[in-house]
Amino acid sequence: MRGHLHELLQESREPWSPEEFEAALRAQGQSYHHLHPFHQRMNAGELSPEEIRRWAANRFYYQRSIPLKDAAILSNCPDIDVRRDWIVRILDHDGEREGEGGIEAWLRLGESVGLTREDLWSARHVLPGVRYAVDAYVTFCRTRPWLEAVAASLTELFGPDAIRVRLEAMERHYLWIDPAGFDYFRSRLKQAPRDARQALTLVLDGCRTRESQERAVAALALKCDLLWAQLDAIGQGNTQPAREHRDVE
């Protein structure tokens, strides 16, 4: 795909120092989805109950897919020490038994905004744009080298600040929601910083050439795009004519 000369130029470039590399990664936070108009409206208390429900149902499709992408990373990773650390994410999310874990916590959030578990598991409210974005992320983690998939997970670097703001806004503006529903965010405030540190160490240690460093930054940018695209679809909602209508035509 690239010319030989270009390849030579690439290889001759110096790798970034760890500080430069980390700064390039953190700079991706400028396109993290906390800046998306939908999240801004959420934090300003402007979302209707219907919009909150649309967000919760669609975001659940992302939540339920997280263990699949983490298992894909596990499946592609030949390093037993990395696997022993990474598997904790799957246990956190799936829970070790029924009634535990991050997916269960999101189901409770869904219930507290007026959705049923069946609404959430059936994916009947999931918009095509959300589905494509989430599936693209899982496919990326299945098919790309595991360290790039780890780099994509570094949105965890930006998560806790966004969650703190969201949690406060939720509790202040959406009094119709039982605050027990926000437990998911409370546990992520503990888990995300640990996950981000672990992933950052792997990426800083593992990417020693400029090209691999740039691939890591690109993976993180791609992940920010995926999160943003989900909110684009959620913010817009379903603009398709109802299927019954189309069947009649």
Add this chain to the structure above:
Amino acid sequence: MRGHLHELLQESREPWSPEEFEAALRAQGQSYHHLHPFHQRMNAGELSPEEIRRWAANRFYYQRSIPLKDAAILSNCPDIDVRRDWIVRILDHDGEREGEGGIEAWLRLGESVGLTREDLWSARHVLPGVRYAVDAYVTFCRTRPWLEAVAASLTELFGPDAIRVRLEAMERHYLWIDPAGFDYFRSRLKQAPRDARQALTLVLDGCRTRESQERAVAALALKCDLLWAQLDAIGQGNTQPAREHRDVE
């Protein structure tokens, strides 16, 4: 690939009863690798130390790949309850911390027959035929529906009997091996029956059409072939001229 008429004939066929289906699965034990000449020679005490070392180093390539295939199953499985059970296999194999788990136990077996950990991790003794067979298994589990990959794991049904015979033969015939090295087999005697029961329940419950039942049997047959092919390669050893020789030509 198949004609429409053939498709219709397929669909009209009755599913097997659970008993018939289980019998068809168990019948695959007739081509399980306990019958391979190499294992027969092992059990008769006829293997040289070099052959035992060749077996241990090559079989380690299989052992180290097991968590990768189990993570692939996890990554393809949308059922959270199944994932909560299946993840235990990865924890068993990788161990929850350094010094634990099935891979560690196999490393100790390798040491007790005179190999170093570096011999095992480097894969320098791994024969091409073993590599292809193991990689084919991991690829199968990554690319096929998760329930077929679960069916392939049902060689666990035949494992414990074979391990009991092997363990006794090892302790009787190979007095030069420290019996502590056989701990891997002792723990598999406990884990394998639990794993086999769990997988058998999933396959019997999940495959309700004749075609899906036959695909499960085919997956198990494929797995038996993979194990057999590994022993073919191990029994034969390396017949390639040394690379130095070829470089000179």
